[in-house]
Amino acid sequence: MGNGPRNLKNAVIALLAPLPSIIFYISFLNHFHRVSTSGNVGDQSVSLSTLWTWCYQHPLLLANVLFFLNVNVLFWIISHIQSSHWMIDLYWTVIPVMLVNYYATHPLARYNGWRSKIAILLTWVWSLRLSHNYFRREKWQWGAREDWRFTNMRLQYGKHWWWVSFFAVYVSQQVFLIGICLPFYVIHSVDEPLNIWDFVAIIVCTSGIVVAFFADTQLHDFVSRNEKLKELGKPLVANLDKGLWHYSRHPNYCGEQLWWWGLVIFAWNLGHAWTFIGSFINTMCLAYVTKLVEDRMLKQDYRAEAYRLYQKTTSVWIPWFKSSLDGGKDKKA
Template sequence: MAHLVGASLSIPGSAWSPPQEENTEAQVVYHVRATRGYPAGRVRILCNDGTDVWWDVTKLPEEWITTMPNQAPVTPTAQTPSRTARRSAAAAPAAATAATPGTTGRPRASSRGRRPSRAATDGYDSSGVLLSDGEGAAAAAAPVTGSRSARSRSRSRSTAKAATPLAAATMSPAAPVVSLGKGGASGVAPLDTGVLSGDEPPATGVRQRGRQRKSLRFAPGTISPGGVAAAVSASPGGAAAFGAAHDSAAAPMSPLMSPRAADAYGDISAGLEAYEMEEAAAKGFSSEPPPLHWTRRVRSAALIVLVTLPALYYFKVLQGGPGGCSAAQWKAPLASVWATANGGGLASLLSADFWCALGYQQPLLAVNLVFFLNIDVLFWIISLLQGSTWLIDPFWQIAPMMIGLFYQFHPLAVTHPLRSRLAMGLLWIWAVRMTHSYFRREEWQVGAREDWRYARMAQRYGRRSAMWALVSFFAVGVTQQLMLVGITLPLLAIHTSPAPWNPVWDTLIFLVAAAGIMTSLTADNQLRVFMLENQKRRSAGLDPVLLLDTGLWRYSRHPNFFGEQLWWWALGGWALLLGQPWMLVGAAFNSLCFFPITWMTEARMLERSERRPFYQYYQSTTSMWVPWPPKASA
């Protein structure tokens, strides 16, 4: 890539971490040949503000290059290439259209006496897809198998991939590359840059010390545009076959994509989304999150604790005692407190008298108001600042547990002890199961990514747009409140009624609720085993299984969804038994929300053409939710 030396660049602010407000003007001053970790090599970039960085050529889009140096092709120096590079050079006339320059042998010592890295250090997997409660991960376990053997050999021998359209041009003065304009991969066009070489004479560059440095890492979730050229050259039939193999109109974006990166790369749509799907397939459509540094893990865990403190503090104060609400505050007329505290109106929200009277006299209204302020508003502000809605995911387990404890230990709580203990015991089991499932899916870390559905919505509206700010407030906040507060309404009925234990109906409700939790647990574990087995098959060079249709998944396409719904409807059975049938509205609303979730999940399963006929047959023979014997189909 020595032809890049001297090129002028305009690096968008979204490419830096943390993102910058303005573009950065820079110049390429040096180039290092390809290694295993950097198949196209790296370039040294000196920015106008004094920042001196090394940059992976695979992540240097053509649109950043403002001017190219007017120089003749540079002849190789006397540097000794690796054995693989020499063999590749000897075989170049016969494999000019399939080979990619690079080195696969033992890494050479760098100019500073250190060996180059064997792996790229970005730490981000553009194929990371967050799956709701394990569902949809069956899609993650089904990669494209047409070129599996080639990819397997590539991984086992650490064969370097083509990096950028500029790298693809090293084989010939008119090597075909994909044109990446605003329309994405628009076809094949020659790039007349002259014959290039994997080993180029170094250019002179002075490393700037004592200056502020930007991170080498790209904005999370971005991919190399040049990978499209590599995918085209590796695909039988070239660009046409590559496009046919990835005919999805809605390729998944990475949930890790930051708002600035999404805006910067959103216009490279067709080709890059197709290539991202190919990369995801090559990696087994991995749903593994990117590894986070321990400092970020600590910050995310600390944030989860901090955002719960307002609700916990209110719960403690409401219990009374030293520093808590007094009997006079509990029993003060709520209407008069609202009219007089702190001048009345919204200003009364800053009064302890109002919160004591509200929590004591209207526990359901207090739960909704605390949820709105503590989760809807606070989480929304945090999501806009962080550019991610990840925080709502762990609170799907935490919020119902906190609401249940609020009802159970309310000063006016009255209940049958056995019914209360069984209901709260099941809620604890559900919360522990969901929390374990969440952390297991996230590789025991938090804050790495957000739900893929919210990521797609953010991509559709533009994460930095005012429309997404408005939509996210209702879709991520208010909707969650309606679901989480709604499905926990039966717990309020349980702790406000001393009705005696009914040996038949109470026992039946308990057994059905426990069966729902166990169904979800079993389905998730079967899916987990399926994914692990496919990982072993890929490691052994075998084709992965495209579809999970055994165990509970033989009788239902979404048995974990069914188990989740069964648990909440059974819990609602206690509200019906205690004379509060209106409280079933929460379970009904939750089920209505699961219909579009199911449709979105199945649409993702059908996006990959090689899996589509299998899953369509699976849809025609297998029940969507309720487990039922599969029916015959032509």
């Protein structure tokens, strides 16, 4: 199948894939609102059927059930039909938007309107930035390839990959995504006035989005230039060491972490510091991914030597001044 038809097919699949959860949730809301307007507002949970009552009383569990059935099971089945796990990468940029709007519209939600609007707006901006970067990186194609880490795991597990992938690709994503989005649940569970810590959270989240945007744009420009050099048969530039990448080996990861930890500040401010666990797990996972990425760089002969030098002189995540090989700071940085 040509790129055009395949691109269209994958776009349709991606747009239709979340519909089971969306239709189910809209049906629940419609049923709930019918009960609310029938005059039985005083005891809505009793008036609902057993299924709808459970959905009403357990918003966080419902989010997990919908994720398990619609993402873990359905996406997994689709991935085996297509022999590619590309769709979970795309939905990393979409699921947080779906979750924040889900928590905001659930009948049990109670919250400060301004804090909710700010969280939803910031999440949409974050998602648009990440979605733009995803499609720009994939040359504006849907499902052109799966994450290289999944491809490596496919080779590693061989005939067992069909079932291992369910846990390695999908169940693990539920832990990460539901976990890092826990602040959205808290924001829409506690009604407290805005205070100074909300503005600190806004600054941290916004800084994360901005840093990640410029870092990803600089990386995209670097990769595009190298692709042109390769087409012309010229030597490739071994390493990106300009802009934010002059001060950090992974400024895009730094920006992404600022975003998620900024959300934790919202939840901590509302008395639910325990939600840090989601961002902490995500940070630990990203530390492992950082190692995988750097090991991959060192396996490329044309850049290995330059990258080893880069590792010795440049901060891993947090942008900082260059270090000289003897341990001092590079005054030219």
